Amino acid sequence: MMEASNKPGSWRRLWNLILQAEPPKLLLLTALLLSVMTTLAGLILPLFTKDLVDGFSAASLDRKQIVALGTVFLAQAIAGGLSVYMLNLGGNRVVAAIRERLWRKMLALPVAYFDRHKTGETISRMTNDTAVVKGLVAEHFASFCTGILSVAGALAIMLTMDWRMTAIMLLVFPVTALMMMPVGRAMFRISKGMQEETARFTAVLNRVLSEIRLVKASGSEPVEYVQGADGIEKLFRFGRREGRAQAVLSPLVSFVILLLLVTIIGYGGAQVSAGAITAGELVAFILYLFQIVMPLTQITHFFTQLQKAKGATESIIEILESEEEDLESGERNVPEAGTIEVDRVSFAYKANEPVLKNVSFTIEHGKKTAIVGPSGSGKTTLFSLLERFYAPDEGAIRFGGRGIETYALSAWRRKLGYVSQECPIIAGTIRENIGYGVDRIVSDRELEEAARLAYADEFIRQLPEGYDTEVGERGIKLSGGQRQRIAIARALLRNPDILMLDEATSSLDSRSEAVVQQALSNLMAGRTTIIIAHRLATVADADRIVFLDKGRVTGIGTHDELYRSHATYREFADRQLKLDDSAAS
Template identity: 50%
Template sequence: MESIQKKQSIKPFFTLLTSIKIPKWALVFGLATSLVTTIVGLLVPLLTRELVDGFSVEALSGGLIAALAAAFIVQAVINGVSIYLLSMVGQRIVAGLRERMWLHLLRLRVGYFDQHASGQTVSRVVNDTGIVRNLITDHFPNFVTGIITIIGAVAILLVLDWKMTLIMMLAVPLTIAIMIPLGRKMAKISRSLQDETAVFTGDVQQTLGEIRLMKSSTAERVEEQRGLSGVQKLYGLGMREAKVYALIGPLMYLVVMVVIVMIIGYGGIRVSEGSMSTGSLVAFLLYLFQIVVPLATFARFFTELQKARGATERIIDILELPREEQHRGIELDITGKTLRLEDVSFAYENGEPVLQGVSFEARPGQKIAFAGPSGGGKTTIFGLIERFYEPTAGTITIGDVPIGDVAIASWRDQIGYVSQESAMMGGTIRANLTYGLPDADSYADEELWRVSRMAYAEEFIASFPDGLDTQVGERGVKLSGGQRQRIAIARAFLRDPKLLMMDEATASLDSQSEGIVGQALGRLMEGRTTLVIAHRLSTIVDADQIVFIEGGRVTGIGNHRELTGKHALYREFAEQQLT
């Protein structure tokens, strides 16, 4: 049963590779030149036999020497061309594989990234595809040329001396008996090694990405131990892999040497009896080496194939995940349309409910605020409206159209999202302002300075020597929290959203920055439908409606005065914060 599963699991590997668009002319021409190389190479032992059997100074004709030299030169040149073309095919397959993975990852739902560390995903794209690349570019060309060489050599040997060829073929079942169990062992070790590499990559990326947290928490010793533990696990698995290789090499060498000794012994007897010429024995040995050398590479090829199969299983797991279809659905202008949530519920994959029966509406131009204890589900509502997640029950509509019927790209293009983290990409201020916009390079400096002015960001950007071309560092670490937030607001101005969502947009700022950012947000909200999450009630007392959420349920809806009068917990929040 296990062997059947093994055979079945190798099929997806080849299916995946053949699904990649490759330069077929390179593959065909590469294989054709390999065939020519093999034919030329197979002529060399026959020419050598003629040279040995008829050896004398007089027999050394210029024609024979020229034929040998030409055979070697042609073989070398054509072999180089063949290896290059087959390597091109391998590189194209791996490049196509990485392209597919990258394009697929960018379209996966947010839920996948909630459950998988980004470092592990990076390892799949880089390390796992690297294993496949090593197989295809380094080992596959040798495997193809080796197969052709072995077939041609065995055919000629059967014609030359079938008895000695059969003696040589006794090594085949012995080699298979060695390779199958070792190959299975290698596959198991390889899967463990790839998984551990992904975990280690994820840990390293997380630690380095949060280096300030690590240092401010004096967690160097903790991270040292975790990192060293990961290194030791990789070392242990690497040594287990080395043991398999250490067994394969000597065992293959032993089998080859036994066959060579048997051939030389039996051939020597045949030569002494006169039933075989010395030249024929030399030719036979040369053909034997033409078979032995590829066989030695086959051992490594099949172990690498086992490793690549394990890597491919993980790649396929990612490629089979459902993805967001950006442009499937209708293009809809949401200007002047009411956003409604009706009896919406949501639970993550573990089944624990986060929202239960949430209903409210946001009319055009209204400011709707969300308040309540932490963990009540306010941010999850934003995630559902952004369509990061799908409701498990209920409907979300814009006008009379379910938002699921609107193309995701069209929907998100009309939403502006400002969060308390004020996420930024590494690069320049200019690149962050235009991030994700079509024709980002076409925006004039005047337009970028205009939105920066509206977001109260013009002054500090102008103070930098490079202005809009100032590098912000990874995740914007070279800027203060207030500066990052104002750039995020300027970016929202540039997008000119119809629906604006703000999640704790001033929660992490000092009082001075909060005042400036608050003014910028006030400008941004003018004339737009706005959804706001805030712990500080002072920022939402002027909201048209306040939705109070506790434990995933809406327990009150109204303006500040109405909720103060009828909602006990909201009144308690207001007394604590506003008096």
């Protein structure tokens, strides 16, 4: 990937990325014109200096010259300030547009993408990589534009003053450029590696800090310290290599400046002695030399940043070019009622490692269907297929006689309500959590009614801020049973036609489970319900039980039917009964 990044195509990819952000052309053009004014004002100053040196006396200074000189200084300061501000503003708008596009893309990416990429690495693309592009566009680009204008203008005037001295000076630059090219390539490799390592380190930080309670409860601080310290050490090594490259670059630039200065003073002094040029012209020439050298340093920094931005662009474009979910294509009118048919479905996350194998069964409308079986039998994967997080490798899932993939994804998911064992809660208030994902305006009365049916209203009203109580990150301020009831209230507010319950009570104590079961009864009323459960006591009354074992359906029927005819189910049920009896005692 690094080698490819040095090809001309990578420059075009960066340029296209910026163009697609729709940069404010009028603003940038105005900034460019102001830069021209700044440069012109700067180019006039050495000419004033030449006249002062050649004919300096107190009498030669009149009010008009002083006013003119002050006006030039003032115009340069104002135009320069406005130019830098506008270029930075335009650059920030470009980067904001890239970030907005990247954020929209991330939300549209399928679950499979996040299975393949660590969360911290994805976050790093949004923050660190876009910051590199921001540095190029909003900061270094301004200096680059100003520098180009300054160098071009100064060279033009120097050629008219003394073309021989200018030619001697210009001979140094190609040699310097050849010397700096290897350093530039090294800087790209270093910056690319640093961006990748930063992404990995961010992933470690995100993983550890998001599960800090598990880390501490497990006594894993020493292990995590080693992993974090390894990332820090690798970043240090890249920083050290970058420092070495800068250690070559900076003295090289200083050497070029000093060489040019000595050459110009030596040659120019001889020209002054010979009467070919005046002392004022030599002074002006030296001043113009600095107007070339200083911008060249800025231009060098621009190309260094450009190398970094090229690497960052590849990471950003990798996300932008990833296949995304199409939420709106397809039939939007999903039938209110219908039978779900799972027809010979097979699926594997990795090739040759099937999780589901030729699975077939039906889920009747308005009925309660349970999917049970040992851990790893594919129950949660089946839910993921129903939610269309993934598509079956073989077979089909139909609703109302049509493949669910023919319905618009947004319309299909609106039919589904999902309550899981983990019960995801976002940082915010209880009100925000209950209303999360509801695509309509919800009145306080509706929200409180949903909470009441979920048996959550009572405990919410006992909290200091009621429905406006902050729940903390991932709902840490709430108990497991409270989080479950908020999730049930959220599902009630969505009013789904199809309800999916994934181990919804498995992690609760008996008292909390009883309350949550009552809430679930309210939620299941009149809905097609699909339940995953390890504990058969919670699904023994299901209209139909589908027994999954090692990715295959090995039995379908009621609890009594399976208990009589299915040996594995009977063994599974007896083991569950013993576990329930021991837990009760």
